[in-house]
Amino acid sequence: MDFSLTAKQQELIGLAKEISEKEIAPRALDIDKSGVMDEDLLNILKQSGMTTLAVPAEYGGPGLDLLTVALVTEEIAKGCAGVATVCAANSLASFPVVVAGSEEQKKEYFDCLNKGGMACFALTEPGAGSDAGAVACKAKKVEGGYLLNGTKCFITNAPIADKITLFANTREFGGIRGLTVFMVDRNTPGVTIGKEEDKMGIRASATSEIILDDCFVPATALVGRNGMGFRIAMETLEKARPIVGAISVGIAQAALEHAIHYAHQRKQFGQKIASFEMVQEMIADMVMKTEAARALVYKACWLEMNNDKQASLYSSMSKCYASDVAMEVTTTAVQVMGGNGYSRENPNEKYMRDAKIMQIYEGTNQVQRLVIANAALY
Ligand SMILES: Cc1cc2nc3c(=O)[nH]c(=O)nc-3n(C[C@H](O)[C@H](O)[C@H](O)COP(=O)(O)OP(=O)(O)OC[C@H]3O[C@@H](n4cnc5c(N)ncnc54)[C@H](O)[C@@H]3O)c2cc1C
Structure with missing residues (x-):
């Protein structure tokens, strides 16, 4: 077992982190209010390869494995889960073509994406x-x-x-x-x-x-x-659900970091709230759960990359667990910030709203639990 990242993975994480911090996060609250992502940001995503993450190398794409796609996606989601969803939807739409498309279809589809198509x-x-x-x-x-x-x-x-x-x-x-x-x-x-x-x-x-x-x-x-559509849909979702898990981890991580920063600034009863044990307990639980979700997402990706027969089960588990964690962690992050957490001036209430969809799309968490229970029981 090796948890270290390759030089290539670290380089791509660095690129995604830079885009996320410099281009995405500063615009996230405005985009959230207007409900419209500006053309300029979409072009940045296209030019930096964030909309072609799933395009195979033989069709002009980066040819990334699923773990690397998840690592990059987590960084983008830290800046804004809506923006990460735009990129992830391109991958979701590409997977059926990867799984079952003909040579001509792959050329046409990926050529379109490589040229900035969505x-x-x-x-x-x-x-x-x-x-x-x-x-x-x-x-x-x-x-x-x-x-x-x-x-x-x-x-x-x-x-x-x-x-x-x-x-x-x-x-x-x-x-x-x-x-x-x-x-x-x-x-x-x-x-x-x-x-x-x-x-x-x-x-x-x-x-x-x-x-x-x-x-x-x-x-x-x-x-x-x-x-063949049902089979293609299932194979597609098997690849795509850990990516939803990665977006969820990105949201949870962003909320956690924001809560930690706030806990160091805010003073009550003459001391920083970070010194109160009940606040520390909230932070500790957020750290543990986010890390556990991340580990499950990585394992799901690894099993998928190795065509393991448990890949489908772990794909469901990673999506379900990570999105439940994102919901819990973002709710707790609002709690750490008290009244300020509830204000639209701060991103934690946005993280909480963004986290909710992770429990719904690409198969609700009830549907994932059906898959998991069936695998455990029969
Ligand atoms: C923002 C957003 C983006 C989306 N993007 C896409 C997209 O790009 N492409 C796409 O095809 N779809 C997309 N969807 C659709 C999404 O995948 C569906 O909403 C989701 O699969 C649930 O379907 P539903 O909304 O019809 O809920 P329903 O299936 O009606 O479920 C309602 C409730 O019943 C529960 N339920 C249903 N069946 C069972 C069962 N057998 N056992 C236990 N509980 C059950 C569900 O868990 C849920 O709680 C998107 C949805 C949203 C909101």
Whole structure:
């Protein structure tokens, strides 16, 4: 067992940390208020390679392993979890192409991302959240390709995406065995980006509906095989969930550091609150839990990189545990700061709102616990 990081990993962490501290964190509260990430920051993310973290080396990307993607993501998330979500959504949308795309599809998709393109992963629908088998978006076979009809909702990056990794059902009566993945260009006739969500947190990331109205895609847009969509979704989420864990660790770490700084400044009863044992207990628990979550995220990445048969289980555990820790640590960080923690002048209340979504997207923590309990019991 070796916990040391390679020189390359340290270099990339340094780059991400610099961007996070100089470019992201100073704008995070303003972006949170307006709900709009400025074009300038998005360009910085693109130019520094933060939107192409999952692109393999043979297709012009950095060819990073999952642990390195997690390390970089944690640093970005310390600056702003919404910004980290924008970058992570590009990876999430890329994984189905990595897993099952043809040579031509990989070239086209990754070429687009390498040139600054953005992508989104469109699985969720108004009637299909935790139950992916309920996807009602239809893909009807027609001459030369498929006709797509339906509505996707809560899709991260949809308003800024050039490529949509879309899940539709090729079977008339739906069900998991008809779920199929398509690579859809945003400007294909019949694709409309719907209303943008006004969200509680991660407000730097744009989330919206995608409406498909008789949208024709050629047969070459089908990724993998007809009916392979559920398997591709599961393999994708197996890779992506530790990244949600990494964002969660970044949020928790940022909240912890802010609480520690405050505890050294704030005086009550003639002494710094850092000297009170009950405040120290809160800090100690935050430190331990954040570190335990980080270790679980690293292990999940390592198992995934080594194609271990427990990778899927650890992927679920890392996402579930780290996001629960992020929620707990950010709530405690507000408590350490008392009334000031509750004010929008300080970032801890933002961290708390940002942490909440980590327990919901990419499979709720109830769904992760189903996976974990099934693995433990049967
Ligand atoms: C900000 C944001 C960004 C998102 N980004 C994307 C994206 O980029 N792409 C995408 O495809 N989706 C995205 N989503 C959708 C997200 O993945 C879903 O919201 C999530 O999977 C839960 O689905 P749901 O909201 O329909 O909740 P539901 O499935 O309706 O769940 C409601 C409640 O019931 C519980 N529940 C459901 N089924 C079970 C069960 N079998 N056992 C126990 N409890 C259960 C859930 O845990 C939850 O507490 C995003 C959502 C948000 C809010």
